[in-house]
Amino acid sequence: MRKHLLLGLLLSFTLGGPAAFADVPAPGAGVSFSLIKTGHVHSPAGLVYSGGSFFQKLEINHVAVLVQHPRGSFLFDSGLGREVAAQYQQDVPWWAKPSFRYEQPVTPARDQLDRAGITVPRIILSHSHWDHASGLVDFPEAQVWITSEERDWDRQHPGFPGAFPSQIDPPSIQWHTYALENKPYFGFPRSLDLFGDGSAVLVPLFGHTPGAVGLLLTLASGKQYLFCGDTVWSAQALKESRPKSFLASLIADNDREATQHAIEQLHQLMQEHTGLVVVPAHDAALQDTLGYFPQWVR
Numbered sequence: 001m002r003k004h005l006l007l008g009l010l011l012s013f014t015l016g017g018p019a020a021f022a023d024v025p026a027p028g029a030g031v032s033f034s035l036i037k038t039g040h041v042h043s044p045a046g047l048v049y050s051g052g053s054f055f056q057k058l059e060i061n062h063v064a065v066l067v068q069h070p071r072g073s074f075l076f077d078s079g080l081g082r083e084v085a086a087q088y089q090q091d092v093p094w095w096a097k098p099s100f101r102y103e104q105p106v107t108p109a110r111d112q113l114d115r116a117g118i119t120v121p122r123i124i125l126s127h128s129h130w131d132h133a134s135g136l137v138d139f140p141e142a143q144v145w146i147t148s149e150e151r152d153w154d155r156q157h158p159g160f161p162g163a164f165p166s167q168i169d170p171p172s173i174q175w176h177t178y179a180l181e182n183k184p185y186f187g188f189p190r191s192l193d194l195f196g197d198g199s200a201v202l203v204p205l206f207g208h209t210p211g212a213v214g215l216l217l218t219l220a221s222g223k224q225y226l227f228c229g230d231t232v233w234s235a236q237a238l239k240e241s242r243p244k245s246f247l248a249s250l251i252a253d254n255d256r257e258a259t260q261h262a263i264e265q266l267h268q269l270m271q272e273h274t275g276l277v278v279v280p281a282h283d284a285a286l287q288d289t290l291g292y293f294p295q296w297v298r
């Protein structure tokens, strides 16, 4: 209970001749992404990361990342969905509501995609926290990918502050559990190459939640983006290898030690790959520089 009260304070390269090459896209060819902003809130920097100022407010975004690939599009996370108000009402305890909140407007990914005539057959969750899973129920035709570690945890520990029953229990959701393969990639011990061409690869970032993953995209330009979920909430934290504020980490990070390990791993990667852009799920300042749907990063 004490912990809950504290939480209230937060918120192919196919081998072949030239003819074969003509038909097979190079890694990253035709891959692009667009950030779908579904909502936001403001929070003191001092809560967002250790050492941040309590006098500076940061904008915290809630986004779904739309990825387009010649062999299929998918969303990485779903952001705040059409049903977020009812989900919030049902699964956030009364005592947490004043501080555990989101601001208006909410612009669900489904609404934005419908207006653009875009359908997505697959959603991949970075992890199942409420602000990442809220929109799942809006996509009953999509397969929802989640690591078996994350799914098991959610089943064993349902409810606030973890995954919300109102968001993950609806029978309309088509769950697909998967396991990362024992294939080292980019310094990570395991990975899952979604299309077999190295353009979109899932990597383990366990810690914040037991089965959290990051998504590493390599675009046609050669530019690389690593979407790191909630391992950190701001890029500044990553630059300085800082955890969330003590209180925030205590409550939000399932395994604080593993989360810090993941932060240091990402920090190291950024040192080794200076062109790599690591995108925390909630860092509005960084995301502003990438633009929002229907703007694309190619």
Ligand SMILES: [Zn+2]
Residues within 6 Å of the ligand: 127, 129, 208, 230
């Ligand atoms: Zn989270």
